[in-house]
Amino acid sequence: MNAAVPRRFARRLAVVALAVATAFAGQVVVMPAAQASPGVQFTNSLAEHRADPHVFKHTDGFYYFTATVPEYDRIVLRRATTIQGLASAPETVIWRKHASGEMGAHIWAPEIHFINGKWYVYFTAGRSDDKWRIRMYVLETSDPNPLTGTWVERGRIVTPWDTFSLDETTFVANGVRYLSWAQAEPGGDSSIYIARMGADPWTITGTVTKLTSPTLVWETRRNRVNEGPAVIQRDGRIFLTYSASATDANYCLGMLSASSTADLLNPSSWTKSQTPVFASNSATSQYGPGHNSFTVSEDGQSDILVYHDRSYRDIVGDPLNNPDRRTRVQKIYWNADGTPNFGIPVADGVTPVRLKSYNFPDRFVRHWEYRAKVEAGVNPLADSQFRIVPGLNGSGTVSLESTNFPGYYLRHRNYEFWVERNDGSALFRNDASFFQRAGLADSSAVSFESQNFPGRYLRHNGTTVNLTTATDTVARADSTFILE
Numbered sequence: 001m002n003a004a005v006p007r008r009f010a011r012r013l014a015v016v017a018l019a020v021a022t023a024f025a026g027q028v029v030v031m032p033a034a035q036a037s038p039g040v041q042f043t044n045s046l047a048e049h050r051a052d053p054h055v056f057k058h059t060d061g062f063y064y065f066t067a068t069v070p071e072y073d074r075i076v077l078r079r080a081t082t083i084q085g086l087a088s089a090p091e092t093v094i095w096r097k098h099a100s101g102e103m104g105a106h107i108w109a110p111e112i113h114f115i116n117g118k119w120y121v122y123f124t125a126g127r128s129d130d131k132w133r134i135r136m137y138v139l140e141t142s143d144p145n146p147l148t149g150t151w152v153e154r155g156r157i158v159t160p161w162d163t164f165s166l167d168e169t170t171f172v173a174n175g176v177r178y179l180s181w182a183q184a185e186p187g188g189d190s191s192i193y194i195a196r197m198g199a200d201p202w203t204i205t206g207t208v209t210k211l212t213s214p215t216l217v218w219e220t221r222r223n224r225v226n227e228g229p230a231v232i233q234r235d236g237r238i239f240l241t242y243s244a245s246a247t248d249a250n251y252c253l254g255m256l257s258a259s260s261t262a263d264l265l266n267p268s269s270w271t272k273s274q275t276p277v278f279a280s281n282s283a284t285s286q287y288g289p290g291h292n293s294f295t296v297s298e299d300g301q302s303d304i305l306v307y308h309d310r311s312y313r314d315i316v317g318d319p320l321n322n323p324d325r326r327t328r329v330q331k332i333y334w335n336a337d338g339t340p341n342f343g344i345p346v347a348d349g350v351t352p353v354r355l356k357s358y359n360f361p362d363r364f365v366r367h368w369e370y371r372a373k374v375e376a377g378v379n380p381l382a383d384s385q386f387r388i389v390p391g392l393n394g395s396g397t398v399s400l401e402s403t404n405f406p407g408y409y410l411r412h413r414n415y416e417f418w419v420e421r422n423d424g425s426a427l428f429r430n431d432a433s434f435f436q437r438a439g440l441a442d443s444s445a446v447s448f449e450s451q452n453f454p455g456r457y458l459r460h461n462g463t464t465v466n467l468t469t470a471t472d473t474v475a476r477a478d479s480t481f482i483l484e
Contacts, residue, residue: 037301039353039483041388044328044346046087051308051325052109052167052228055083055295063295064146065089066110066121067308070323073097075110075123075139077147082298083329092147095139097125102156103137104128109167109228109291112146115177115201119146120154124166136168136181138202154202159193161185167291170201171231173238173260179204180211180240182227189214189224192242192256194264209265211256214244218276219254222246226254228291232303235338236260240270241277243290247319249310251288253278257339278305278342280313283404286345287313288325294332303332309345333381333484343381344404352385352403357460358445358480365410365458365465365481367402372410372417374460386410388483392422393433397451400434410458412450417458417465434458440476447479 047053050067057063062079065086069076074096078089098104106126113120121139126132136157143149157179159165165183172178177197184190191213198205214224228243240256255273262269280287292307308325315322330351333341346352355365362376366384378384382404391397392409400410408419411432422428430452439445440457447470448458456467457479470479 037297037484038299040297040302040304040331040351041353042084042329042351043087044330044348044351045311045326046084046306046329047327049323049325050327052291053306053308053327054109054111054293055086055304055306055329056112056114056293057295058114060144064112065327066112067327068108068110070325072106072108074107075121077112079147083295083304094121094147094149095151098128100128102127102135103153105131106134108134111169111293113170113201115170118142119149120201121146121151122157122168122170124168132164134164134166136165140201154200157181157202157204159183159195159204160208164190167228169229169231169293170197171233171238173233173264177201178264180229180231182225182229182242185210190227192226192229192240196265207265209267211240211267211270212242212254212272216244216254216274218250218252218279219244221250222248230293232294232332232340233260234303234334234340237338238264239340241292243292244276247288247290248315249280249287249313251290251309252276252280253290253292253307253342255340277340278307278345280309281344281404282313284345284347284406285311286328286347287311288319289328289345297331303334303340304329305332305342307345311348336377341381343385346385346403347387347406350387350389352387354384354484355386355400355481356484357478358439358441358482359477360460361482363460364484365460367405367410367419370408370419372419372465373463374465375463380404388436391433391451392429393451395433395451396435397433398436398448399432400448412453412458412467415456415467417467439480439482440470441473441480445480445482447481 053067055065064079066077074093076091077094078091080086080089103125108124110123119141138154139151141149141151168181180194182190192211195204195208214226223246230241238258241253255277256270258270287310289309295304335341357363363374364384366378385403386400392399402408409432433451434448437447440447450456457470459468459479470476
């Protein structure tokens, strides 16, 4: 919850100095906006009993969703015009496992891609007589609607070793199509590989490069595993996430990064995160987040993380026999250095937003030692994320629930704002309930008016957040926030 004190102290002094100067001049200062995008909200989970999820937004206006089913016997597909709509969209079985031989068991981790005017599904399968002989396969259809198309088996993706291989994904960088996948070299661990693709989307060609093996402590818990690569690109950089450790609560995401102009087949082009970028969180009751994919919001302005996890930690028996992994989604934020910030797996229910200052748009409402403040560069991200939920006091109000402290709400006390646990009292419900209004300085933004002190608003003043009136231009700007 707390960052380094010296760095924060220096930042506070800078913020206070600017705020004092602004107030003295009687002006509203609007600083250049940090990289940001409008708020998006979903309700989790998106799909129960669906693991290894892949969501693809196509140019036809539909999102396409496929995932592993717990029976491991078929490939399913659904589509909707919104991400949330995938939760209730009808599901179609587009392919079933073979009755015998190859592709006869352990149908895992399908992904759907649209390449050169055709649809392709990449997936993993074992043999009916040896379910652990896991290999990678591809289906193809030229039908515009992949739910109704006739799928053709294009066979197995051949790699240099005829060994356990899975979780293939494909992406294009600088006009070159690549395949990345997980494979165990003879006698080795499951590692992440990359190669160029050849004349068709099921053939690799040229050099095969190992990008990462499980060597760090968090990659080797119960199982030594790197698997499930997924790629997102932004501002000339490529980020490849992967899943590590056993598929229980130890499962987590690591990340590699490279310049999009680098030689992606050279391991030295990639930098590996030394800590997980996304992991279990007991406060939000989310365990084993992993095997993700990426998509974008309906307006194209927000990047979305799609992943699976469980809502409890302890599993009876083999995790692979447990059906309770479910698909979830949440917004990705971007750090000032251009790297993705996935935050924590948020609690079930509505996803959170951030309250970005209207007149200092590089700053956000956050809690620090339970006091509400407005600061830039918030770390950890979850300190600045709040769920807008039905007001604790009803009557058309809303309340702002902390993301990393579920059950704690933004409430005013002595005209100061704090994040505190709901004690069930009428006073707390009153102090934590607000009317969400059109922004006082900009109607496209929002302001939050106290229910029990009408005419007083949540307002930043320097670095602190207080409950005040908003009778002048500066106060109205200070009381206006953009949901991100």
